[in-house]
Amino acid sequence: MDYVLGIDIGGTNLVVGAVSRDGQSVIGLHSEPTGAVHGANHVIERILGMARSTIAETQAALPSGRVIGVGIGSPGPLDTKRGVVILTPNLGWTDMPVRDRIAEALELPASLDNDANCAMAGEWWVGAARGARHAVTFTLGTGIGGGIVVDGRLLHGASDVAAEVGHMTIETNGRRCGCGNDGCLEAYASGPAIARRTIEALQAGAESSLPMIVHGDLQQLTAQTVYGAAAAGDPLALEVVQDTAKYLGVGVANLINILNPEVVVICGGVTKAGDRLFTPLKREVNRRAFKPAVQACRIVPGELPGTAGVIGAAKVFLDTHA
Amino acid sequence: MDYVLGIDIGGTNLVVGAVSRDGQSVIGLHSEPTGAVHGANHVIERILGMARSTIAETQAALPSGRVIGVGIGSPGPLDTKRGVVILTPNLGWTDMPVRDRIAEALELPASLDNDANCAMAGEWWVGAARGARHAVTFTLGTGIGGGIVVDGRLLHGASDVAAEVGHMTIETNGRRCGCGNDGCLEAYASGPAIARRTIEALQAGAESSLPMIVHGDLQQLTAQTVYGAAAAGDPLALEVVQDTAKYLGVGVANLINILNPEVVVICGGVTKAGDRLFTPLKREVNRRAFKPAVQACRIVPGELPGTAGVIGAAKVFLDTHA
Numbered sequence: 095m096d097y098v099l100g101i102d103i104g105g106t107n108l109v110v111g112a113v114s115r116d117g118q119s120v121i122g123l124h125s126e127p128t129g130a131v132h133g134a135n136h137v138i139e140r141i142l143g144m145a146r147s148t149i150a151e152t153q154a155a156l157p158s159g160r161v162i163g164v165g166i167g168s169p170g171p172l173d174t175k176r177g178v179v180i181l182t183p184n185l186g187w188t189d190m191p192v193r194d195r196i197a198e199a200l201e202l203p204a205s206l207d208n209d210a211n212c213a214m215a216g217e218w219w220v221g222a223a224r225g226a227r228h229a230v231t232f233t234l235g236t237g238i239g240g241g242i243v244v245d246g247r248l249l250h251g252a253s254d255v256a257a258e259v260g261h262m263t264i265e266t267n268g269r270r271c272g273c274g275n276d277g278c279l280e281a282y283a284s285g286p287a288i289a290r291r292t293i294e295a296l297q298a299g300a301e302s303s304l305p306m307i308v309h310g311d312l313q314q315l316t317a318q319t320v321y322g323a324a325a326a327g328d329p330l331a332l333e334v335v336q337d338t339a340k341y342l343g344v345g346v347a348n349l350i351n352i353l354n355p356e357v358v359v360i361c362g363g364v365t366k367a368g369d370r371l372f373t374p375l376k377r378e379v380n381r382r383a384f385k386p387a388v389q390a391c392r393i394v395p396g397e398l399p400g401t402a403g404v405i406g407a408a409k410v411f412l413d414t415h416a
Numbered sequence: 417m418d419y420v421l422g423i424d425i426g427g428t429n430l431v432v433g434a435v436s437r438d439g440q441s442v443i444g445l446h447s448e449p450t451g452a453v454h455g456a457n458h459v460i461e462r463i464l465g466m467a468r469s470t471i472a473e474t475q476a477a478l479p480s481g482r483v484i485g486v487g488i489g490s491p492g493p494l495d496t497k498r499g500v501v502i503l504t505p506n507l508g509w510t511d512m513p514v515r516d517r518i519a520e521a522l523e524l525p526a527s528l529d530n531d532a533n534c535a536m537a538g539e540w541w542v543g544a545a546r547g548a549r550h551a552v553t554f555t556l557g558t559g560i561g562g563g564i565v566v567d568g569r570l571l572h573g574a575s576d577v578a579a580e581v582g583h584m585t586i587e588t589n590g591r592r593c594g595c596g597n598d599g600c601l602e603a604y605a606s607g608p609a610i611a612r613r614t615i616e617a618l619q620a621g622a623e624s625s626l627p628m629i630v631h632g633d634l635q636q637l638t639a640q641t642v643y644g645a646a647a648a649g650d651p652l653a654l655e656v657v658q659d660t661a662k663y664l665g666v667g668v669a670n671l672i673n674i675l676n677p678e679v680v681v682i683c684g685g686v687t688k689a690g691d692r693l694f695t696p697l698k699r700e701v702n703r704r705a706f707k708p709a710v711q712a713c714r715i716v717p718g719e720l721p722g723t724a725g726v727i728g729a730a731k732v733f734l735d736t737h738a
Contacts, residue, residue, distance in 0.1 A: 171706070171708050180708075227574070228573055228574050228578075240674075242674070244566045244567070244571060245566070245567070245569060245571075247567060249566060249567075249675070249676075250676070251550055251675055251676020251677065251709070251712075252549070252550050252676050252677060252678040252709075252712040252713065253676060253708050253709065253711070253712035254676070254708075255673075255676045255706050255708045255709045255712075256550075256674065256675055256676035256709075257674065257676075258673040258674065258706055258709070259673075259674060261673045261704075261705075261706065262670045262673055262674060263586060263666045263669065263670055263704060264585060264586070264587075264588050265587060265588050266586050266587050266590075266662075266663065266666050268588075273706070274703075275669075275703065275704045276704075340588075341588065344585045344588050347585065347597075348584045348585055348670070349674070351577075351580040351581075351583045351584055352562075352564070352578065352579065352580065352581060352584060352671070352674060353564075353571070353573055353578055354571075354572070354573020354574050354575060354576070354577045354578035354579075355573065355574060356574040381596075381597065382583075382585060382597045382598075383583075384493070384577050384580055384583065384595070386493050386502075386575050386576075386577045387573070387574075387575065387577045387578075387580070389575070390573075390574040390575035390577075391574065
């Protein structure tokens, strides 16, 4: 069978794998730290090294298989037509022609799309949103990315920046976000925002096992720590998880009222919290969104943790080059 | 030339006209109070009377023209496929098969869509959004309706309730909205919300010419009164207009970040305020939305005041029956 190399470029990790043409299998999956501190070119070289390893492994495992192209997902803003990443401070890239640099080095055709769009494409192709005509993903991590499928097509918008769901205002005069705006969803429900809200509550005197867990160094607190403590029954951590679910519920309800999708997929490590996240999130959505829109919509965790971006990048390649 | 009868059903007024096949002219335009207090059937009878007058006038003015069908726009929720309005308290309708009742009485094929979708279709066909591949309208009145065009098609979503932009939460713990949710855009920037915010400020002691204008009866205050007083320089009215523009700016910025459209069209009487509305609205959008999305997007008043709904209803008929 033919394969497409999927490359998922993140500020923290790079993930590369060979995705079968039907999306059902991934071979030679590799994940490495991005190492952006070593410079823009270093990141490209590291990607190329991983890509060559994956291609070699795929050819060893399936001598009759061919790698026919490369799908690349990257943080944006970017220009899908020119294949250029315009500006990603996390990667140290400015106007980086990442698509053509990788295509030329590997001598394969390549595509470029936003990382959150790729996650949507993956979940829509073979994951939690498969078969949906209208779908939305929220990808929760350092930031909150989004992907939107409308009438069976990935939405790019007029200038390739659609689906920035993390920067929807949910509190007009709310918390300052990294983007400079006030009250973005991301300022409440991203990983760092969860840690920040927890630290503020501790500094205000809340009782919790969390300071002990991080040996008194609150700056070591992460969303993972908080979710772990919530699983162990820590009352402050449980409250933070509940509040996070509420904020996410506002964002999800807004997208449901605006787009009336059949499915909203929540991706990212935060979904490991399971019902502790999804029960209050759905309660908030029920309270806020229009009933005929809520009734038409499933809210589910992603089914491709760790590989949605790689699989979706390959899908974008197939859709643009098939 | 062939004509399509456009019918725009509102809680306050009914508007009917014959729209030429190219959307360039409207003949026999009539507007009458809806008269919903007289009952559900009365509204249908009134629509039929207006429709027959318009058809007669069109045939008198253009003996060679044919009326080929009827496009109907109505408040929702509704089912476009079955042609049924599910529930509109303002009209006293429950499961009203308005499309087939009108089609049978006039012996013409008919279509039904949401009134705000029809306004979008009109502005997109021959108004302020013509030619756009991605567009959004906000229709400001008693409520705030919306319409969305994605990739050159009107968005209906999974169950015909997409584009409820007025019920997007902009303040998580904000003002109670008529829909039961807290902090909807509509609870801040609809006509009644503008009046309510003004009355609250007056009751809190704000200086203004407004009480004199309504002879001391604050319940007579409307958004129109406030906009009129702002035009005359009343400081409280100016502040209310400015705040309204800010709230609308939050809603518009959210839609720009989510959909990345080429144009956002603001419809409704409120646009008569001109720069007093649009200057602070655009300032708020610039502050909040992503620069590459803001740069790609025009924010403009509707070009079809009073007829967008009629023209768009005709367009929906042509798109579904042509």
